[in-house]
Amino acid sequence: MMTSNFPLPRPLRRSLSLASARTMRIVVLGQSAVGKTEMIYRHTAAMDGEFVHFEILDTAGQDEDSLQIEEKIKWGDGFAVVYSVTDRCSFDEVMRLCFLINHIHSNARKGTGDLPPVVIVANKKDLQFDRMVSTEDGEKLAKALKYPCYEISTRDSYEETAMVFNALYYELMKQGNLSPGSFKKRSVSKLMEKIPKLYANSTLSANGRSLSFNSFRDYIPE
Numbered sequence: 001m002m003t004s005n006f007p008l009p010r011p012l013r014r015s016l017s018l019a020s021a022r023t024m025r026i027v028v029l030g031q032s033a034v035g036k037t038e039m040i041y042r043h044t045a046a047m048d049g050e051f052v053h054f055e056i057l058d059t060a061g062q063d064e065d066s067l068q069i070e071e072k073i074k075w076g077d078g079f080a081v082v083y084s085v086t087d088r089c090s091f092d093e094v095m096r097l098c099f100l101i102n103h104i105h106s107n108a109r110k111g112t113g114d115l116p117p118v119v120i121v122a123n124k125k126d127l128q129f130d131r132m133v134s135t136e137d138g139e140k141l142a143k144a145l146k147y148p149c150y151e152i153s154t155r156d157s158y159e160e161t162a163m164v165f166n167a168l169y170y171e172l173m174k175q176g177n178l179s180p181g182s183f184k185k186r187s188v189s190k191l192m193e194k195i196p197k198l199y200a201n202s203t204l205s206a207n208g209r210s211l212s213f214n215s216f217r218d219y220i221p222e
């Protein structure tokens, strides 16, 4: 089901400890130019009364070889498969990427255990006049694959992007074997050290644009 009003995390309780925060690794996949880079940063949110660090890793469209993509897929706990509503080819690629994720993880887990959570992200919904993939087509595909789908604009809304990550966390929790208390605690991956951490009120000037994070003031630590 296409959904756009997933509940935002509750305001941060000051007593929460960042040191004991859990980490969820998310890999963003999709064809070139669908907007993956716009989703990349480190994000910390208060989820169900506990801090969760999200480490978010991009894949580089067509420029990456299959071994690199496989390594990244193995690394991830959850996956955002992105297409652009203005690009039919990127939509056609979604199914292949979902199968690839499941194939790699079922091999790694030798057929045991749950497959990792995946959400489908229909990006660039602000470009209504250039639209080539309807909301209904997105919903049909998501239903067939049994994954949640979010139609967003990374350009217009940081909150919508954050919802995607939060949804993946809840999907992981739903699998049952990872209660909030037992979630893996990890140090920050080497892979992530190059990725900047964005703080409340900070701005990002990539692509010559500035994004304001004021609305997340209460969720991101000093």
Ligand SMILES: Nc1nc2c(ncn2[C@@H]2O[C@H](COP(=O)(O)OP(=O)(O)OP(=O)(O)O)[C@@H](O)[C@H]2O)c(=O)[nH]1
Pocket (backbone or CB within 6 Å): 030, 031, 032, 033, 034, 035, 036, 037, 038, 059, 060, 061, 062, 123, 124, 125, 126, 127, 152, 153, 154, 155, 156, 207
């Ligand atoms: N209008 C609009 N443009 C967007 C949106 N998201 C990304 N873009 C633009 O789309 C172009 C491609 O975005 P990227 O983030 O570089 O795409 P990518 O998927 O990382 O591409 P590769 O690095 O080639 O894999 C850029 O010019 C972005 O500014 C959006 O939600 N709306």
